[in-house]
Amino acid sequence: MTDLEMMGKNAAEAKYNLQALSAEEKNRLLISAAKSLCENTEEILKANGQDIEAARESGMHEGLLDRLRLTPARIQAMAEGLRQIAALPDPVGEVMERFVRPNGLEIEKRRVPMGVIGIIYESRPNVTADAFGLCFKAGSAVILKGGSDALCSNKAITGLLREALKAEGIPMDALQLITDTDRSVTAAFMKLNRYVDLLIPRGGAGLIRSVVENSTIPVIETGTGNCHVYVDKDADLTMAVNIIINAKTQRIGVCNACESLVIHESVRESFLPMLAEALRAHHVEMRGDERVREVLTDVSAATEEDYGQEYLDYIISMKTVGSVEEAISHINRYNTGHSETIVTENAQAAEKFIQGVDAACVYVNASTRFTDGFEFGFGAEIGISTQKLHARGPMGLRELTSYKYAVRGNGQIRE
Amino acid sequence: MTDLEMMGKNAAEAKYNLQALSAEEKNRLLISAAKSLCENTEEILKANGQDIEAARESGMHEGLLDRLRLTPARIQAMAEGLRQIAALPDPVGEVMERFVRPNGLEIEKRRVPMGVIGIIYESRPNVTADAFGLCFKAGSAVILKGGSDALCSNKAITGLLREALKAEGIPMDALQLITDTDRSVTAAFMKLNRYVDLLIPRGGAGLIRSVVENSTIPVIETGTGNCHVYVDKDADLTMAVNIIINAKTQRIGVCNACESLVIHESVRESFLPMLAEALRAHHVEMRGDERVREVLTDVSAATEEDYGQEYLDYIISMKTVGSVEEAISHINRYNTGHSETIVTENAQAAEKFIQGVDAACVYVNASTRFTDGFEFGFGAEIGISTQKLHARGPMGLRELTSYKYAVRGNGQIRE
Numbered sequence: 001m002t003d004l005e006m007m008g009k010n011a012a013e014a015k016y017n018l019q020a021l022s023a024e025e026k027n028r029l030l031i032s033a034a035k036s037l038c039e040n041t042e043e044i045l046k047a048n049g050q051d052i053e054a055a056r057e058s059g060m061h062e063g064l065l066d067r068l069r070l071t072p073a074r075i076q077a078m079a080e081g082l083r084q085i086a087a088l089p090d091p092v093g094e095v096m097e098r099f100v101r102p103n104g105l106e107i108e109k110r111r112v113p114m115g116v117i118g119i120i121y122e123s124r125p126n127v128t129a130d131a132f133g134l135c136f137k138a139g140s141a142v143i144l145k146g147g148s149d150a151l152c153s154n155k156a157i158t159g160l161l162r163e164a165l166k167a168e169g170i171p172m173d174a175l176q177l178i179t180d181t182d183r184s185v186t187a188a189f190m191k192l193n194r195y196v197d198l199l200i201p202r203g204g205a206g207l208i209r210s211v212v213e214n215s216t217i218p219v220i221e222t223g224t225g226n227c228h229v230y231v232d233k234d235a236d237l238t239m240a241v242n243i244i245i246n247a248k249t250q251r252i253g254v255c256n257a258c259e260s261l262v263i264h265e266s267v268r269e270s271f272l273p274m275l276a277e278a279l280r281a282h283h284v285e286m287r288g289d290e291r292v293r294e295v296l297t298d299v300s301a302a303t304e305e306d307y308g309q310e311y312l313d314y315i316i317s318m319k320t321v322g323s324v325e326e327a328i329s330h331i332n333r334y335n336t337g338h339s340e341t342i343v344t345e346n347a348q349a350a351e352k353f354i355q356g357v358d359a360a361c362v363y364v365n366a367s368t369r370f371t372d373g374f375e376f377g378f379g380a381e382i383g384i385s386t387q388k389l390h391a392r393g394p395m396g397l398r399e400l401t402s403y404k405y406a407v408r409g410n411g412q413i414r415e
Numbered sequence: 416m417t418d419l420e421m422m423g424k425n426a427a428e429a430k431y432n433l434q435a436l437s438a439e440e441k442n443r444l445l446i447s448a449a450k451s452l453c454e455n456t457e458e459i460l461k462a463n464g465q466d467i468e469a470a471r472e473s474g475m476h477e478g479l480l481d482r483l484r485l486t487p488a489r490i491q492a493m494a495e496g497l498r499q500i501a502a503l504p505d506p507v508g509e510v511m512e513r514f515v516r517p518n519g520l521e522i523e524k525r526r527v528p529m530g531v532i533g534i535i536y537e538s539r540p541n542v543t544a545d546a547f548g549l550c551f552k553a554g555s556a557v558i559l560k561g562g563s564d565a566l567c568s569n570k571a572i573t574g575l576l577r578e579a580l581k582a583e584g585i586p587m588d589a590l591q592l593i594t595d596t597d598r599s600v601t602a603a604f605m606k607l608n609r610y611v612d613l614l615i616p617r618g619g620a621g622l623i624r625s626v627v628e629n630s631t632i633p634v635i636e637t638g639t640g641n642c643h644v645y646v647d648k649d650a651d652l653t654m655a656v657n658i659i660i661n662a663k664t665q666r667i668g669v670c671n672a673c674e675s676l677v678i679h680e681s682v683r684e685s686f687l688p689m690l691a692e693a694l695r696a697h698h699v700e701m702r703g704d705e706r707v708r709e710v711l712t713d714v715s716a717a718t719e720e721d722y723g724q725e726y727l728d729y730i731i732s733m734k735t736v737g738s739v740e741e742a743i744s745h746i747n748r749y750n751t752g753h754s755e756t757i758v759t760e761n762a763q764a765a766e767k768f769i770q771g772v773d774a775a776c777v778y779v780n781a782s783t784r785f786t787d788g789f790e791f792g793f794g795a796e797i798g799i800s801t802q803k804l805h806a807r808g809p810m811g812l813r814e815l816t817s818y819k820y821a822v823r824g825n826g827q828i829r830e
Contacts, residue, residue: 016744016771019771020770101790101791105785107791114803114804193627197803197804198803198804212608213631218803218804219633220804242826242828243826250829329431332431355434356431356434356435358431359819360820361820362819362821363822363824364821364822364823365824365827366520366823366824366825366826366828367828367829369828369829370520370827370829375516375829376522377514377516387612388529388612388613388633389633389804390804392818393819393820402803402807403807404774404777404808405776405777405791405808406769407776407777407778407781407785408765408781409780410780411780412785413658413665413784414661414782414784414785414790
């Protein structure tokens with residue numbers, strides 16, 4: 001048995017203890033783990049310093065270094081995240097449905113933990129505490145594979161969390177960290193479907209593609225968002241500008257930011273100049289189709305590639321359409337199934353858009369930036385699912401669970 | 416673009432028409448498709464005759480030939496299956512939840528079609544109509560890859576169903592059959608995640624393993640069942656015998672049949688002789704552990720392999736335990752996550768068993784044979800899911816759907 005298989009086996013054993021924990025027991029652990037992170041800030045910072053030093057020596061650029069860097073405030077925020085998870089309702093044990101069959105069988109559909117969850121993520125070490133907290137509260141054991149750049153930080157954080165588990169009498173293997181940075185180990189992790197029930201990649205498009213292509217464990221794809229705002233012929237144009245500026249610029253590098261606009265041709269002349277003024281004031285570069293460029297003559301041409309792109313930058317593509325149907329089919333061709341908005345005062349166009357657009361979250365007259373666990377009222381989230389199986393959109397605690405049927409009889413047999 | 420990619424693209428286009436169909440439109444199609452199957456029985460039988468002849472020449476044995484063979488009665492049953500699906504409520508459009516956020520956003524969680532579903536199955540040609548009917552009613556396009564032995568039959572059936580679609584003005588590509596029997600095509604089908612949202616294998620353990628290992632499309636595993644009955648110390652022993660005989664022998668080759676018994680040691684002497692008598696009367700071979708064989712001296716020894724085996728035959732393995740906890744851990748070690756039963760009059764033991772056993776359906780005092788879409792009241796089913804992601808247990812129409820969030824605002828932007 002390899003080290004990795006042993007980790008799988010350990011997690012699979014720990015899951016039986018976890019599923020039997022009460023909400024109080026889980027919350028107590030989360031709060032004591034938060035306390036431990038705060039009390040051992042120095043230890044975490046020291047480990048993080050080693051990561052930073054190594055990364056700097058290997059020439060990591062400042063943007064990535066910043067994602068890797070921990071500070072006392074960031075460690076406080078990690079601890080606060082665990083306390084917030086403690087405050088969320090426990091999804092485990094919820095009776096989702098109950099019905100009685102004509103033969104007297106009482107069938108109860110009951111929410112249960114997933115079992116063992118694997119998470120593969122990139123450099124940010126704050127994900128370590130966050131992912132553990134959510135999976136633990138949802139009653140599952142978790143095996144983490146973080147970025148190798150953050151290995152010292154992740155070891156320090158998981159070490160403290162495992163000590164906190166031990167102190168509460170909970171199996172430490174509720175949380176395990178893969179410390180072997182060899183790529184073959186990550187590849188083998190993706191094949192551990194014997195022990196792991198669900199694998200979630202958190203990171204860039206390349207990581208997600210690699211997991212989807214190689215995993216034999218069921219995967220939930222998260223996080224790529226080529227989100228659109230469609231300005232309908234019946235739009236409130238001032239509202240449309242506000243929503244676009246918010247969706248595009250309120251936070252530039254996130255998956256629910258707007259990357260592409262679709263404009264009804266009948267509002268081209270009235271809308272585009274006011275939009276361009278606002279976008280320019282926010283330093284957003286526009287790339288448009290022919291009909292956009294007839295109105296905004298200094299805008300560069302949008303290519304096919306532009307329409308398919310998640311810029312995560314101060315750039316936006318623009319496409320003109322003749323109808324809501326055409327808007328829907330443009331969006332369905334290029335989007336990533338994340339979040340799409342129509343701005344319209346026309347209820348029929350709104351319903352058509354909701355029905356026709358294939359995405360996790362379809363908005364009418366609101367910013368795409370609301371696709372978020374906190375904004376939906378779910379509390380902390382593990383990510384935004386862009387696939388259709390199991391969970392779609394913000395994934396909170398409930399979306400990290402499964403269910404089972406408990407069936408009670410008095411001797412029923414099948415005829 | 417390969418033929419297969421073209422099929423994916425066609426299905427992905429058809430799905431937009433399907434998601435907009437009303438329940439009435441879908442039901443009308445299902446009923447006219449059923450009529451067409453009945454009216455064209457001769458054509459289907461002729462095609463099936465070609466399959467049977469080729470299979471016989473290649474030396475297929477009688478059991479498999481029987482699965483492949485269609486008769487007028489079996490074609491009637493296929494048609495009746497479509498009519499039953501027409502009678503089921505339409506899951507699409509159901510509002511699953513609705514809530515308003517403090518900022519006024521109205522969030523509606525709405526049931527939507529999966530999109531494009533792929534199904535890979537083995538020889539039985541009746542699956543063709545059945546799988547189409549369920550996916551169609553659930554609003555999804557379907558791409559089928561049936562066993563190559565049944566190719567002529569499947570071509571005839573899908574040809575008629577596609578004609579029925581055309582006659583109702585629905586895109587024929589709502590149903591497509593992969594007719595290229597080359598293995599490389601099946602392998603490429605499993606990688607078609609660009610167009611296919613869900614892949615369901617229906618067949619033996621080998622097929623399922625191959626799909627899980629090779630698919631980049633999200634998969635739902637179905638159908639392998641190493642199901643246990645645990646006879647607790649507080650069991651009604653007569654009820655236990657009835658349940659075991661039913662679960663083991665009522666239908667021998669199905670995934671919800673019982674394959675293994677777990678017996679509390681305190682009822683060994685009172686229970687095993689009466690059980691053995693009943694099992695022998697049903698020609699079931701017993702394989703037991705040491706403690707079973709102390710009571711039933713002529714029973715052969717069960718090996719590790721026996722405990723892990725889905726016999727689908729007149730054989731049963733038997734294991735003695737000292738507690739309900741030991742029963743749970745034995746079952747969790749060997750089961751396939753399908754269906755498990757405890758026979759007990761002790762409410763505490765029953766709840767422990769429900770909580771502790773990791774399976775889709777956990778029964779108290781009832782036969783495992785009830786794990787079935789019709790028995791659960793879901794109507795026809797596409798299979799029994801043994802994984803934890805998305806759907807667990809019987810998968811009816813509802814389990815073939817996804818959801819989206821429709822969010823209505825009046826200009827909300829994120830602060």
